[in-house]
Amino acid sequence: MALSAPANVRAPSSAGPMIWRIARSREVTLAAVLIAVAAFASVRAPNFLTADNLVLVTAFAAIIAIAAVGEALVILTKNIDLSVESTIGLVAFVVATVLKQHDMPVPAAWALGIGLGLVLGMANGVIVTIFKVPSIVATLGTLSVYRGLDFYVANGHEVNLVDLPAGYSDPAHQTLLGFQFGGIGFSGIPIFVILAILVVAAVGMALRYTVIGRQFYAVGSNAEAAAVIGVRSRLTVFLAFSLCGMLAGIAGVLWGIYFGTLYASSASGLSLQVIAAVVVGGVSIAGGSGTVIGAAIGALFLGLINNELPLLKVPQEWLTLVYGAVILVAISTDALIQVRSQRAKARSRVR
Amino acid sequence: MTNDQMGVNKPADASAASAAAEAPMPAGGGSRNMANSARAILSGVARWEVLLVIILAVVVWWGTRISPNYIQPDFWNSLNFGASVSGTMEVAIMALAMTPIIIMGDIDLSVESMVGLSGAVLGTLFVAGIPLQLGIPIVLVVGALGGLFNGLLVTRWGLPALVVTLGTLALFRGLCNVVLGTSYVSNFPSNFTAFGFGYVPGTDVPWTLLTFLVLAAVFCAVMHYTWIGRQIFSVGKNKDAARYSGVRVARVRTAMFVVSGMVAAFAGVILALRYNSVRADNGTNLTLVVVTIAVLGGVDINGGKGTIPGVIIAVFTLAALQSALRLAGVSSEYQNVAIGLLLIFSVITPQLARQLRVLVDRIRQSRRRPARDPVPGEVVR
Known part of the structure; x- marks a missing residue:
């Protein structure tokens, strides 16, 4: 009954040759699949x-990834949001709305949004734990309660980009670290992606190296x-x-920047995508196993598929089908690998 | 301590067997003394189903206060209780099939997509010239196959039902989109659409309500009076113990997913006939309502507990609330808020009641505690 770290918990000091551990890890396989899919797309x-x-x-994908990191934290504790x-x-x-109606400074509005997210999350936490x-x-x-609040705030209206401060949606397209060197150009990394990387790094390090x-x-x-x-x-x-x-x-603030036009029903159905990203990223829904990097890569993978299907002239109707298939393939592969490794372990014990 | 456990456990077990939840019969048959039987009666009255009936009565009373039309003339037709009941029947029958699944500790999130898929298949077959007499059985088979797919992934590969059905939620909806695209099918023959919104000849009972009541009776009988039901509850209480006592756990779980898929497909047929149209988004967001009904009906989301009568009362409670809100001029978005709040409170309330009971028992016990500490091995009564 003691915490004898089940095999699927990746403790910082897990044994085995480095190469094997890397090859076996979900993040690496998923990244490989990701690159393969991207390569296929760029050819076709x-x-x-x-x-x-x-x-x-x-x-x-960065927006989804940030939400997926949060979702991964919850799923790690054997819960779901x-x-x-x-x-x-x-x-x-x-x-x-506060930017449109109250002329609030933009950073203050963002802080308000993030604070609101925190409060909503804490409300969930209170209902679950207390x-x-x-x-x-x-x-x-x-x-449905939070969505109802959204409808209440919206009161039948929508917010358009023209209602927002000039250039509000620009950060979604801006990049950093771009350079032009001779014939080789690099357009840089989108700001949203840098933000997502910072979030993943911070939460990932905290999960791996801190007591909490x-x-x-x-x-x-x-x-x-x-x-x-x-x-x-x-x-x-x-x-x-x-x-x-x-x-x-944070994801909500970024969503507003990305789209600029907002309805009361904005982001409906997104939970499926976020949870799918976490599951595809190798976080076990049974809790206790997985990493936030995996969840972020999962988000990127789904975003890539989302973007590629139209480019590959696959009708939009197939998107949901492909999502479902990806989720099922990902969890089935996990189960298959687990069964295999358990059998191998049992065999080695017999010998 | 043993007395306490009896007082708590007895009604819970008996709840599985007692079908007539409206009649709060004293549940503790084997009580030995007056105090015990008094407590048994009390916990019988405090049963969730009874509370639910009271909530239902309050909502109906509130509805009649808002508008006298709530119950009165033209019961099944206007914006009143009866219309709301007959409009809830698709989710109601899905909630019946969801109950054994949740009792066994699983969940089926994919039902809403199966509603869409079955409608899409039915519509496509109908356009292709296949009559509905043949189309409906085919659709039911599709539903059973979808459920079998869920069930096999869950039992054979040991995957959690939550993720599997989250995957098939997307998969079935995707299939539905692929089958139907952006087109829609309508103009089903009138003798079939009559089933969707017509009445049983010579009565004022909608066909859909009759269907629900028949299915509810079947589910109630099977769940509470047959070995199948006993097996389902035993799987929900303890899978290993069930397996050791000869229950083929995987088979029972798979079977219930098949039933759920089939019932969802049937609900899709009803929905298609009631709307007299099939679109790719038929049935979206119904899973929330289905799970809400089950949980509101007292089914423990962690498995092991729940009754069909409770779910039946929950259906009517929800319908009553929806129509009362509609009469009060609350739009459908806010009705969802009410459903969400109801869902949370229906879990919190018994939880608080249980904690309160534990607290009361503890206080009572501390009063009764003997002056000296018990000798090791001595039984404290």
């Missing part, structure tokens, strides 16, 4: 590898054992939901 659809298109794809799409939609709309409502029920409820970070894994893999060694699991779960809400708030 020349439009894919243009700077404009790449900025478009990666900037949107279905309400992220409503949080993103509500934050995006509220930020746009009132002990199973997270799937709690967030299914807040999914390890507690997320401990709670998710065996809550009782975690309690025995003194982990305050309810506090950890509350923290996960709060951070998830805050990151969804």
Whole structure:
């Protein structure tokens, strides 16, 4: 019963040759598949590898990735947050509304949006940890409650780009670190992507190298054992939901910048994409296993597919089908690998 | 301590067997003394189904206060309770099939997409000239196959139902989009659409309500009075124990997913006939309502507990609330808020009640505690 780290928890000091560990890790395989798909696309659809298109794809994927990092934190603790799409939609709309109606300085509006996300996440956390409502029920409820708040704020109106400060949507297309050297040009990294990388790095490092970070894994893999060694699991779960809400708030702010035009129904159905990114990225829905880098790569992968299908002249109707197939293939591969490795382990034990 | 456990557990177990939840019968048959039977009666009255009936009564009372038309003339037709009931029947029958799945600790999020897919297939077959008499059975088979796919992925490969059905939620909806595209099908023959919004000849009972009641009776009988139901509850309580007592756990779970897929496909048929049209977005967001009904009906989302009568009352409670809100001029977006809040509170309330009971018991016990500490091995009563 002690916390004898199940095999699928990647502790910092897991054994085995470096090469094997890298090859086996989900992040690397997924990145390889990602590159293969991108290469295929760039051959078949020349439009894919243009700077404009790449900025478009990666900037949107960055929004999903930031939300997916938050979702991954929650799923690591063996919970789920279905309400992220409503949080993103509500934050995006509220930020746009305060900018339109109250002439608030832009950074203050952004801070307000992120704060609102945090509050919504904390509300989820309170319902789950204090009132002990199973997270799937709690967030299914807040999914429609937060969306209702969005409709209340919108009151039948929408916010257009012209209502917002001049150039509000520009950061979505801006890049940094671009250079032009002889014939070789590099258009730079989109600001959104840099932001996503910073988020992934910060949360990833915290998960891997801090005590609180390890507690997320401990709670998710065996809550009782975690309690025995003194982990305050309810506090950890509350923290996960709060951070998830805050990151969804950041994603909501970025969503507003990216689209500029906002409706009360903005971002509906996005939870599926966010959770799909996390699952495809190798975070186990049973908790306790996975990394936020994987979740971010998963988001990039789904964003790539989203962008590629039209370029490859696949009708838009197929997109949902492909998403579903990707989710099922990803989790089935996981199960297959796990069964294989368990059999191999059993065989070596017999010998 | 043993008395407490009896007081808590007895009604929960008996709840599985008692079908007539409206009649709060004292559930503790084996109580030995007066105090025990008093407590049994009390926890019988405090049963969730009874509370739900009270909520239903309050909502209906509120509805009649808003508008006298709520119950009165033309019961099934205007914007009133009856119309809302007959408009809820698709989600109602899906909630029946969702109940055994949740009781076994699984969940099926894909039902709403199966509603869309079955409608799309039905419409496409109809356009291709295949009559509905043949189309409907084909669609039911499609539903069963979809459910089988879910069930096999969950049981054979040991994948969590939540992710599998999240995947098929997208997969089935994608198939539906591919089959139907942006086109839509309508003008089904009137003898079939009559099933969607007509009445049983000679009565004022909508066909859909009759269908629901028949299905509810079947589900209730199977879940609470047959070995199949006992197996489902035993799987929900403890999978290993069920397996050791000879329950073929994987088979039961798969079967219930098949039933769920088939019922969802049937709900898709009803929806198509009631709207007299099939579009690729038929049934979106229904899963929220289906799960809400099940949980509101007292089904434990963690598995092991729940009753069909509870789910049936929950259907009517939800319909009553929706029509009351509609009469009060609340738009459908805000109705969803009410449903969401209801969902959360329907879990919080029994939770708080349980915590309160534990607290009360603890206080009572601390009063009763003997002056000296018990000798090791001594049984404290």
